[in-house]
Amino acid sequence: MPFALEVPPIPVDPADEQRLVQRARDGDQQAFNELAERYSTRLRRTLFRITRDCDAAYDAVQEALVRAWRNIGRFEGRSQFYTWLTRIGINEAYRGMRSAASEETLELTDQVGERIPAWGAQPDEVFESREFLDAIDRALGELPLDYRTAVTLRDVEGLSTTEAAEILEIGERALKSRLHRGRMALRTQLDHYFTEGYV
Amino acid sequence: MNLNPMERHRRHCRETRAQMSDYLDGELDPQPAHAVKRHVLWCPSCRRFLTNLNRTISGLHRLAEQPTPVDAPRP
Numbered sequence: 001m002p003f004a005l006e007v008p009p010i011p012v013d014p015a016d017e018q019r020l021v022q023r024a025r026d027g028d029q030q031a032f033n034e035l036a037e038r039y040s041t042r043l044r045r046t047l048f049r050i051t052r053d054c055d056a057a058y059d060a061v062q063e064a065l066v067r068a069w070r071n072i073g074r075f076e077g078r079s080q081f082y083t084w085l086t087r088i089g090i091n092e093a094y095r096g097m098r099s100a101a102s103e104e105t106l107e108l109t110d111q112v113g114e115r116i117p118a119w120g121a122q123p124d125e126v127f128e129s130r131e132f133l134d135a136i137d138r139a140l141g142e143l144p145l146d147y148r149t150a151v152t153l154r155d156v157e158g159l160s161t162t163e164a165a166e167i168l169e170i171g172e173r174a175l176k177s178r179l180h181r182g183r184m185a186l187r188t189q190l191d192h193y194f195t196e197g198y199v
Numbered sequence: 200m201n202l203n204p205m206e207r208h209r210r211h212c213r214e215t216r217a218q219m220s221d222y223l224d225g226e227l228d229p230q231p232a233h234a235v236k237r238h239v240l241w242c243p244s245c246r247r248f249l250t251n252l253n254r255t256i257s258g259l260h261r262l263a264e265q266p267t268p269v270d271a272p273r274p
Contacts, residue, residue: 041270048269049262058273127254133265136258155259161226180220187248187255194251 014080021081024072032072036065039082042157046086047093049152052141056096064089079166083159087167090149097145132193139189147182154179211238215245219252 023031040061048057067088068075075084126132140148140156153164154175165175187194202210215238221227222235239246 040272044269045267048267054268057269062273127258133258133261136255137262137265140259140262151259155256156262158260158263161224176221176226180217183220183252183255184216186259187252190251190255194247194254 017081018077021072021075021077024069025075029069032069035081035085036068039085040065042082043086043089046152046157047089049140049156050090050145050149051093051097056093060089060093060096063092067092080163083163083167086153087169090167094145126193132190135190135193136186139186142189143182143185147178147185150175150178151182151186155183208242212242212245215239215242216248219249223249223253223256 017035020031020035024035043064044057044061047060048054051057051060064085068085071088075081140151143151149168150164153159153167154161157164159167161172161175161179164179165172168175215235218227218231218235222232227235235249239249
């Protein structure tokens with residue numbers, strides 16, 4: 001039975017976060033721990049969706065927190081703390097994944113003129129089902145890493161285009177391109193849910 | 200370029216689908232947004248494509264509420 005998780009919002013009180021960040025910058029480890037506690041579950045979930053591996057997600061968060069504490073003095077507050085921490089976490093996750101299977105590139109066609117879906121779609125309840133969500137999650141796990149990360153940050157995490165681009169240190173145009181290609185690939189993967197056949 | 204009607208239609212479909220993500224995110228300028236809207240009104244294939252892309256994105260949003268194996272701290 002699915003249930004709604006209480007993922008901490010970012011941030012509830014920006015002024016409170018700024019105070020914590022400033023204290024952490026001044027060497028207050030307890031302030032840093034508060035920030036870490038606030039965001040580590042959310043970061044772990046994000047990194048799991050990207051790595052698809054529990055140990056990799058736990059390890060990357062641990063490494064990210066150590067690195068963030070060491071470098072908190074360099075954090076200038078131009079972005080949100082969570083954005084900065086997520087950037088470090090994703091870099092750590094990527095580092096951990098580098099030795100894994102070589103990344104494939106996905107050649108996407110525009111799909112125009114290939115297969116025309118037949119009329120007669122699935123009932124709407126199908127798209128509310130747990131089965132459909134599981135299928136989306138599986139398809140997300142099969143996306144090439146760059147697309148998976150963009151889709152996870154933007155569509156699952158609900159970050160803005162600007163925030164996601166900032167985390168990945170790419171331009172908004174590049175982020176949108178990865179997002180679009182990732183979404184189109186997912187839509188294709190889920191084709192059988194959308195159609196009853198082809199004409 | 201002098202395209203026959205079928206080629207012209209396919210070109211419109213390609214152009215429309217390339218902009219669907221931005222359209223659904225509300226990140227298209229008014230003129231291209233209007234062009235997408237107009238095309239999907241009379242093109243059933245693109246209309247279905249847009250609907251299903253929208254369903255995919257809605258499903259991704261709902262994934263955020265699903266549990267993962269790493270919700271608890273490391274045992």
